Amino acid sequence: MTKATRMTKQKRVILDVLKSTKSHPPADWIYMQARKELPNLSLGTVYRNLNILKDMGEILELNYGSTLSRYDGNPQEHYHFVCEKCGAVLDVDIPIQKELDMLAAQALETEIKHHRLEFYGTCRKCKAAGPQS
Numbered sequence: 001m002t003k004a005t006r007m008t009k010q011k012r013v014i015l016d017v018l019k020s021t022k023s024h025p026p027a028d029w030i031y032m033q034a035r036k037e038l039p040n041l042s043l044g045t046v047y048r049n050l051n052i053l054k055d056m057g058e059i060l061e062l063n064y065g066s067t068l069s070r071y072d073g074n075p076q077e078h079y080h081f082v083c084e085k086c087g088a089v090l091d092v093d094i095p096i097q098k099e100l101d102m103l104a105a106q107a108l109e110t111e112i113k114h115h116r117l118e119f120y121g122t123c124r125k126c127k128a129a130g131p132q133s
Helices: 009-019 027-034 043-056 097-108 124-129
Strands: 060-062 070-072 079-083 089-092 118-121
Touching (some): 009 027
Parallel strands (some): 079 118
Antiparallel strands (some): 060 070
16 A cells, blocks of 8 residues: 555544444534544544545545535445435435446447436425424
């Protein structure tokens, strides 16, 4: 492994934090959680290590057109649902990724390496809370 891809203690703690939640947190939340184990950790170190972990294929960075990225500890291809009221990001487990890649490749007569698809609406919690004024 090169120095950039070596699994340092900081990377391991950040990865463990991400794998312990399904909430798709932003970097500042990851930073606060990781500091419980590494009190001297800086936010800049968290951002650098999130980028390295993303480049290593260990995590996913989710960016929905805002300046705030969220991170996913599950690097496998899967879809997400974004609540338009509270901003929650939830995994959507429907195993059709490879089929869609194949259909698009056939339609375009090309090779598809991967795709991204998000669903938007109101999550179960917000729907149960009813309309907000």
